[in-house]
Amino acid sequence: MHDDAAKRLRERMAAERVEVPAELVDLIVAAAGPMIGALDDLAALPLDDLEPFVPARRLPDDAP
Amino acid sequence: MTVGLVELSVAELRETLRTRRASAVEVLAAHVAAVRERDVRVHAFVQLADDAHAAARAADAALRDGTAGPLAGIPVAVKDLFAVRGLVRGNGSPACAHDPPAERDAAAVARLRAAGAVVFGTTHMHELAFGPTGVNPALGTPANPWGEGRVPGGSSSGSGAAVAARLAPAALGSDTGGSIRIPASFCGVTGLKPTYGRVSRGGMTPLAWSLDHAGPIARTVEDVALLLQALAGHDPADPTSARVPVPDYTAALGRSARGLRVGVPRAFTAAPIDPEVGRAFDAALATLAAEGAVVRDVSIPSLAYAGAMLGATILAESASGLGPLLARAGDGPSVELRVYLELGKVVTARHYVAAQRLRTRLYDEVSTALATTDVLAMPATILPAPRVGELSVRLDGADVGVLDAICRTTGPFNLTGLPALALPCGTTGGGLPIGLQLVGRAFAEADVLAAGQAYQRATDWHRARPPL
Numbered sequence: 001m002h003d004d005a006a007k008r009l010r011e012r013m014a015a016e017r018v019e020v021p022a023e024l025v026d027l028i029v030a031a032a033g034p035m036i037g038a039l040d041d042l043a044a045l046p047l048d049d050l051e052p053f054v055p056a057r058r059l060p061d062d063a064p
Numbered sequence: 065m066t067v068g069l070v071e072l073s074v075a076e077l078r079e080t081l082r083t084r085r086a087s088a089v090e091v092l093a094a095h096v097a098a099v100r101e102r103d104v105r106v107h108a109f110v111q112l113a114d115d116a117h118a119a120a121r122a123a124d125a126a127l128r129d130g131t132a133g134p135l136a137g138i139p140v141a142v143k144d145l146f147a148v149r150g151l152v153r154g155n156g157s158p159a160c161a162h163d164p165p166a167e168r169d170a171a172a173v174a175r176l177r178a179a180g181a182v183v184f185g186t187t188h189m190h191e192l193a194f195g196p197t198g199v200n201p202a203l204g205t206p207a208n209p210w211g212e213g214r215v216p217g218g219s220s221s222g223s224g225a226a227v228a229a230r231l232a233p234a235a236l237g238s239d240t241g242g243s244i245r246i247p248a249s250f251c252g253v254t255g256l257k258p259t260y261g262r263v264s265r266g267g268m269t270p271l272a273w274s275l276d277h278a279g280p281i282a283r284t285v286e287d288v289a290l291l292l293q294a295l296a297g298h299d300p301a302d303p304t305s306a307r308v309p310v311p312d313y314t315a316a317l318g319r320s321a322r323g324l325r326v327g328v329p330r331a332f333t334a335a336p337i338d339p340e341v342g343r344a345f346d347a348a349l350a351t352l353a354a355e356g357a358v359v360r361d362v363s364i365p366s367l368a369y370a371g372a373m374l375g376a377t378i379l380a381e382s383a384s385g386l387g388p389l390l391a392r393a394g395d396g397p398s399v400e401l402r403v404y405l406e407l408g409k410v411v412t413a414r415h416y417v418a419a420q421r422l423r424t425r426l427y428d429e430v431s432t433a434l435a436t437t438d439v440l441a442m443p444a445t446i447l448p449a450p451r452v453g454e455l456s457v458r459l460d461g462a463d464v465g466v467l468d469a470i471c472r473t474t475g476p477f478n479l480t481g482l483p484a485l486a487l488p489c490g491t492t493g494g495g496l497p498i499g500l501q502l503v504g505r506a507f508a509e510a511d512v513l514a515a516g517q518a519y520q521r522a523t524d525w526h527r528a529r530p531p532l
Contacts, residue, residue: 053423
């Protein structure tokens, strides 16, 4: 994980008052950093008129 | 005969019981003896059920008088997040160890019993199903029967290890990001995540409502089909359960692979990937093609965001669902689980809603690919079982986080809810299993099982026996 992405994750954890043991922060950044870093990319995507996916509604509609 | 009974598949045990070559009591005794003798090393089981012997006797009576159900006398193990009457539902967590025994069965367990299965024990798991390795420092990590020091895969770790190690012919698992298919892939067995809503989740501890599924693990596709036949169907007590007719799954198993259209999302499966897994996957495609399947590439661009979609959904939904448990459990839950639930705080409403909207796009893209193919194929996991404690792996010259890597090809089908089957398709030079994943249209489990059965007719990977 790039240093700037790790720094952003640390800042976000601090801002949201994520309470984790200090000795685990490096481990969390390494293990979950890339996924959490991608959340902002997700929210920035153009999603047009897409509605949220509701599997219990959508899947039975498509049953054979 | 007793030792031989634990080597038999569900289908073979059915025939053995039908022809009275062994009784259900003898079949149960053989599996209980195997657990007592070898589970010291495998560590798959949490507890054995006291009422299993009575259930086996009842199965024998039903077999004698012609009223036996389709799974009469078949021992089945159950992941420890399903309620099993009379047993504590431990959820893989010290936080639940002192809960009272369940007063009634989970819906899936009740269906297995109604089909005559003998529910004979509960299996270890990743704590509260929140993790794909199966590592559980508090209650113990099941061994991977194929490799000392390798994770069994999770979260249905004990179910996968028990079936692979011949301690149970079949087991019930749950799957939120791959928790049936990952242990199936790492332990060299066959596991099915059915369509969302196909199998009731009543009485199953939730992790993330929109991603959770229940399904079977066994050694062959035929066995998985037999279990699904018993498990599938509408449950009015589960609001997510679908009112969709249940077909005859075993009837589909005779289909040839001739003309089967197999789509490969090549841009997604090409990299990063362990080279031995990549070669085994290519060989599996070649086998299907040799059997008459038509293999072609398909494009599903939103798979690139599947990891973030899955993370946003699991972290947000589990923080909401498991937060109260954490609050009442004091110091019971592990540090790992607390960290995951704390990380839910970094997922904002904007992230969560974006993930749910993008799931619609992913579903539409997968459905488009499946409009011109019968199944999609990809590796069940892009790597063989990593070592216990390994945090990252080197794939295609890059360091990849183990958790992301393990869930890479399974998670997308929790996001879409489509049926996905994991089955063995090779081993590494070091002897670790490699898994193939086949994915189908909504409620088209029969197509997925037929394709998997055609593959298992042509190969012997599912017959391989681990050293442990």
